[in-house]
Amino acid sequence: MKAILKYSLILGLMLTLLNSCRNTSETDDEQTELEQMMNDPENKVEIKDGGDKIKIETKDGDQIKIKKEDGDYKKKVETAEGEEYKLKIDEDGEVKEKTDN
Template structure:
């Protein structure tokens, strides 16, 4: 009986440790957009219930993310004048970069 109680207690404590570590790891994983939105130095505008997001960074970069009919578009205008566009449509990713 003593052996059964010790084994049960060890298994319970081990499972609690693994669960708490897993939850901590999930909270740390944020996307690039979430990190930019959480930065207090950046100016963030959200429109149309989250379908349009505009972020202006402290460095002068401007990032626009838009969702239309299941299609995502991301446009980045950098302070140095370069521009990048990413379009995701039906799993197909198209990248266009202008320098």
């Protein structure tokens, strides 16, 4: 059940990330899940290379890394339980997933 919940969270974050790349007007009240995680004072956030690399360490011990490289987005999630999920979204919008347990 935890794996399904975490997979849903990862997929939701990726969809939110893709949706936030569009030129849409959002109010300050509407924050994406990624922005909420970044604004949470209990999470440790590092932003490098002008925003091309984002690393978030949650209070639960999970690590989320998002990297933009040559137009492709790569997301890696390492859970506190030792599970690892990788997603890659290329310029065409094709999503590739890799899961290591």
